[in-house]
Amino acid sequence: xxxxxxxxxxxxxxxxxxxxxxxxxxxxxxxxxxxxxxxxxxxxxxxxxxxxxxxxxxxxxxxxxxxxxxxxxxxxxxxxxxxxxxxxxxxxxxxx
Amino acid sequence: xxxxxxxxxxxxxxxxxxxxxxxxxxxxxxxxxxxxxxxxxxxxxxxxxxxxxxxxxxxxxxxxxxxxxxxxxxxxxxxxxxxxxxxxxxxxxxxxxxxxxxxxxxxxxxxxxxxxxxxxxxxxxxxxxxxxxxxxxxxxxxxxxxxxxxxxxxxxxxxxxxxxxxxxxxxxxxxxxxxxxxxxxxxxxxxxxxxxxxxxxxxxxxxxxxxxxxxxxxxxxxxxxxxxxxxxxxxxxxxxxxxxxxxxxxxxxxxxxxxxxxxxxxxxxxxxxxxxxxxxxxxxxx
Numbered sequence: 278x279x280x281x282x283x284x285x286x287x288x289x290x291x292x293x294x295x296x297x298x299x300x301x302x303x304x305x306x307x308x309x310x311x312x313x314x315x316x317x318x319x320x321x322x323x324x325x326x327x328x329x330x331x332x333x334x335x336x337x338x339x340x341x342x343x344x345x346x347x348x349x350x351x352x353x354x355x356x357x358x359x360x361x362x363x364x365x366x367x368x369x370x371x372x373x
Numbered sequence: 374x375x376x377x378x379x380x381x382x383x384x385x386x387x388x389x390x391x392x393x394x395x396x397x398x399x400x401x402x403x404x405x406x407x408x409x410x411x412x413x414x415x416x417x418x419x420x421x422x423x424x425x426x427x428x429x430x431x432x433x434x435x436x437x438x439x440x441x442x443x444x445x446x447x448x449x450x451x452x453x454x455x456x457x458x459x460x461x462x463x464x465x466x467x468x469x470x471x472x473x474x475x476x477x478x479x480x481x482x483x484x485x486x487x488x489x490x491x492x493x494x495x496x497x498x499x500x501x502x503x504x505x506x507x508x509x510x511x512x513x514x515x516x517x518x519x520x521x522x523x524x525x526x527x528x529x530x531x532x533x534x535x536x537x538x539x540x541x542x543x544x545x546x547x548x549x550x551x552x553x554x555x556x557x558x559x560x561x562x563x564x565x566x567x568x569x570x571x572x573x574x575x576x577x578x579x580x581x582x583x584x585x586x587x588x589x590x591x592x593x594x595x596x597x598x599x600x601x602x603x604x605x606x607x608x609x610x611x612x613x614x615x616x617x618x619x620x621x622x623x624x625x626x627x628x629x630x631x632x633x634x635x636x637x638x639x640x641x642x643x644x645x646x647x648x649x650x651x652x653x654x655x656x657x658x659x
Contacts (some may be wrong), residue, residue, distance in 0.1 A: 304530040315550040319509035319555040
């Protein structure tokens, strides 16, 4: 690979209390495309931000909002995957 | 049959229904823990065909059998899956020293929509400090309908529990609980024995129900702000990771399981179901 500067993506996924971006963080996942950090399941009991809005204020860019999808008929009381999943990114420059 | 004193009580059962697990720290004596570790390090333990009556598994001498036949352990199992459940499978789970990452979050087997539940017992025969990982479990995740590793994207939740414990500790889990093996950052192998048991009788009032009475299911004031610790309060307690909306639905799920386990079709928590079930058809007479 040629030497020089490259831009890499860091991803932050936040699971919020409601569909509102400024609601509380309940769960989180991180992937670091710069290779500097290595996140894995159960590696932290401290959330990175208290709310989704706090991540925005720290420079993370929202790249996916959770859609509001009505429940399928018959599944109105069924719980499954986490709702309110917001995906954020930061682009960082690294030396390659 | 277990002596009544070793069976779970109704508040413990409510805790299991609400959170999907019960934890018993250090209840297995050291001599059994040491014998189990010797057996693991000597190459493992014999298994049995799926569906074998549990009473035919682990005949003496067997350190795992000695653990499972402890009166307290027998009482826990009987309370949840009856006196002679079926052996499903077992495994000795190992987490390698200094491994690169944790196992992904998952639910065992495949998506399972029954009210009847299988029980998974996890036994930790040696001390598990935090740096060794411990099994990670997510309390109250057992009703979420997911299929195995589909939830591996989820890394951390508020309220998740890393099983940090002393030797001889036991977890009993509803089959649906999300869990994973946390990363082992030590230079020692981590062992955990797991067995899955299927009930062979209807799971109806199998525990010590002496403490159940009319008050257990009586409607209570809503939003009264009381600090209670009765069955309804246990079933109403939110987990820190729940979303606002789905958290309420989890209480409905718990209520339905409690009705199933007690046979009390009118039981409710917080009036959530009674309100929905109120559809009067009687017409006002003139």
